[in-house]
Amino acid sequence: MTENAIITIENLNKHFKSGDLLSKVLKDINLEIERGECIVLKGVSGSGKTTLLSIMGGLDRPSSGKVLVEGESISKLPDLHISHFRAQKIGMIFQHFNLFDHLTATENVMIPLIPARLSMDEVDQKVHSSLKLANISHKAESTAGRLSGGEKQRVAIARALVSDPAIILCDEPTANLDRDNSLKFIEILGQLHEMGKTIVVATHDPLFDTLSFANRVVPMEDGSLVGSISKGLQ
Amino acid sequence: MSEILLSNQVIVYLLSESILFGLLLIAFIITLEILIKWDFGSYSEQQFRLERRAYLVMTILLFVFVVKFLLLIYFVFAIDSLSLLVPGAMCAAGVISANDYGMLLLLLKLLILFFLLLWMAINRYDLQAKNYPLFRIKSWLFVSIFLVIAIETGVDFAYFGHIDTLEPVNCCSTLYGQLEGANPLPFGLNTMILLILFYLLYVAVMASALSSQRVSFMVALLLFVFIAYYSVVYFFGTYIYELPTHNCPFCMLQKEYYYVGYLVWGALFVGTYLGLISSVMEIGLKVERNRERMVALALLSIFVLLCTGFVAIYYLRNGVFL
Numbered sequence: 001m002t003e004n005a006i007i008t009i010e011n012l013n014k015h016f017k018s019g020d021l022l023s024k025v026l027k028d029i030n031l032e033i034e035r036g037e038c039i040v041l042k043g044v045s046g047s048g049k050t051t052l053l054s055i056m057g058g059l060d061r062p063s064s065g066k067v068l069v070e071g072e073s074i075s076k077l078p079d080l081h082i083s084h085f086r087a088q089k090i091g092m093i094f095q096h097f098n099l100f101d102h103l104t105a106t107e108n109v110m111i112p113l114i115p116a117r118l119s120m121d122e123v124d125q126k127v128h129s130s131l132k133l134a135n136i137s138h139k140a141e142s143t144a145g146r147l148s149g150g151e152k153q154r155v156a157i158a159r160a161l162v163s164d165p166a167i168i169l170c171d172e173p174t175a176n177l178d179r180d181n182s183l184k185f186i187e188i189l190g191q192l193h194e195m196g197k198t199i200v201v202a203t204h205d206p207l208f209d210t211l212s213f214a215n216r217v218v219p220m221e222d223g224s225l226v227g228s229i230s231k232g233l234q
Numbered sequence: 235m236s237e238i239l240l241s242n243q244v245i246v247y248l249l250s251e252s253i254l255f256g257l258l259l260i261a262f263i264i265t266l267e268i269l270i271k272w273d274f275g276s277y278s279e280q281q282f283r284l285e286r287r288a289y290l291v292m293t294i295l296l297f298v299f300v301v302k303f304l305l306l307i308y309f310v311f312a313i314d315s316l317s318l319l320v321p322g323a324m325c326a327a328g329v330i331s332a333n334d335y336g337m338l339l340l341l342l343k344l345l346i347l348f349f350l351l352l353w354m355a356i357n358r359y360d361l362q363a364k365n366y367p368l369f370r371i372k373s374w375l376f377v378s379i380f381l382v383i384a385i386e387t388g389v390d391f392a393y394f395g396h397i398d399t400l401e402p403v404n405c406c407s408t409l410y411g412q413l414e415g416a417n418p419l420p421f422g423l424n425t426m427i428l429l430i431l432f433y434l435l436y437v438a439v440m441a442s443a444l445s446s447q448r449v450s451f452m453v454a455l456l457l458f459v460f461i462a463y464y465s466v467v468y469f470f471g472t473y474i475y476e477l478p479t480h481n482c483p484f485c486m487l488q489k490e491y492y493y494v495g496y497l498v499w500g501a502l503f504v505g506t507y508l509g510l511i512s513s514v515m516e517i518g519l520k521v522e523r524n525r526e527r528m529v530a531l532a533l534l535s536i537f538v539l540l541c542t543g544f545v546a547i548y549y550l551r552n553g554v555f556l
Binding site for chain 1: 361366
């Protein structure tokens with residue numbers, strides 16, 4: 001493990017059992033991600049990208065192997081601690097946005113701050129600056145159900161940023177967006193990278209092949225990492 | 235098969251207890267496997283599987299605790315309903331004394347609830363740390379609890395299977411041979427000394443808790459719950475029933491007395507449990523449990539106020555003591 005590593009994955013395996021059928025989703029994954037790096041996990045559907053991202057974000061646990069985030073093993077943390085870990089260090093952006101449709105954009109963005117028990121002034125300030133960064137302040141009071149796909153994704157970005165996490169994990173973030181909105185999303189991602197956030201994007205969208213600020217593209221195939229294409233630190 | 239074993243309440247009760255025992259048996263087998271193979275430092279597939287199974291055990295125990303608590307109330311209701319079948323029984327007190335297993339069963343139930351509550355307190359503390367520091371302690375505690383529950387399940391069947399519906403039993407007013415001339419109070423105490431001890435021990439419990447004398451607190455609490463039981467049955471209870479010869483721990487749980495017994499016994503036992511748990515964790519595990527101790531003191535104070543209140547209200551209304 002290098003000194004600058006923010007995520008270290010060692011001998012990670014994940015399998016699911018359904019009856020007698022054992023499905024090996026991740027096979028002996030070893031990966032190190034440095035602070036401030038932007039990594040694109042490329043692979044077709046079913047290659048294990050989402051599962052790997054879920055384990056990195058503490059949403060799922062491995063079958064075996066170690067996941068260290070900032071030097072702390074998260075794969076064995078009790079539920080209480082894993083929730084704190086996610087709230088403090090991880091911002092997640094999902095393919096289907098995962099917003100509460102009946103809540104406003106502001107309310108959706110506010111949700112990750114609830115466990116932090118901040119004053120309303122602090123919450124307002126954080127939510128406002130997060131919505132501004134994601135360029136969606138003008139829709140702050142609209143309910144999520146009334147927003148377009150691109151707008152929903154920007155609310156999801158604001159929600160991922162509101163607790164100022166060091167790591168942003170994006171799972172197929174442009175799968176439900178048209179090209180224009182995908183490009184806008186990538187632009188925002190570039191800004192986050194400039195801010196020093198560590199970004200991991202799991203995608204099969206060709207738009208990310210030419211991502212100027214990505215440090216590495218890591219191809220995945222059938223649950224394994226198949227080499228890594230370094231693009232050099234920007 | 236006896237009439238008792240075929241009554242609806244007993245069938246429901248024994249079936250529920252058997253299902254719980256089955257669940258606990260699964261948890262017990264898993265716990266033994268965990269105790270043998272547990273190695274928290276390992277990142278192997280086996281260790282991850284054991285950690286997931288440890289969560290299953292926790293879930294089962296939480297479920298069992300909740301159901302056991304409800305089943306204790308149901309148990310009282312069930313034996314109370316059996317008083318119609320047992321000659322001489324007017325309430326649960328008569329049915330519970332129908333054979334030698336009754337009181338043992340009740341004591342086992344109270345003991346099990348205490349240990350389950352202790353397990354939950356230790357488990358809660360264990361999960362607040364990142365490396366399960368009390369994992370082995372709580373696992374061994376569960377093994378012990380399981381063995382007691384296995385005995386309890388056996389006693390359950392023995393008790394209900396041996397209730398004779400032809401032989402008359404003693405009940406309420408003759409409980410513990412009071413009307414046969416024998417003094418039912420422990421150590422030959424009379425009512426006045428019993429009451430003095432009751433209030434003195436309450437003061438001792440409060441004083442030792444507030445001055446953080448943990449061992450003294452635990453000892454005072456155990457003595458208090460012992461004396462409090464007799465005080466309620468043989469003194470305060472008579473003011474609840476407004477009848478000097480009615481010495482029953484169960485009748486006050488009935489509708490006729492507005493279920494006030496649940497409040498009286500609930501405050502006493504939950505207060506005692508929380509107080510003992512805070513002491514055990516502080517003395518044995520060096521873990522500060524001020525909140526539990528304060529809740530215990532509040533509940534015990536409610537209990538003492540309730541008991542005293544019944545006597546005071548009776549005196550104010552009638553101008554005499556019983």
